[in-house]
Amino acid sequence: MNREEIEKLIAETAKKERNKNNFNVEKVRALLNIIFIICAVIGIIVYFAYPEQRLIGMGTIGVGMIFKVVEFFLRFLF
Secondary structure (H helix, E strand, O other), X not given: OOXXXXXXXXXXXXXXXXXXXXXXXXXXXXXXXHHXXXXXXXXXXXXXXXXXXXXXXXXXXXXXXXXXXXXXXXXXXX
């Protein structure tokens, strides 16, 4: 076996192990991205449409950023 065959075998084994535990990270990441986008859009609308409620708009965007950070870590951990 050469180095390429060994690396391919390791990659296939790792992929099988990830798929075995029934935890689909891609679906969770997609859901977190959708929640982030919804929070961002709502936050921007509130921020600009209701000047007296800017703090609520920034808070909504901040909550969306928390979802984005969680998605970011899932991307690199799994």
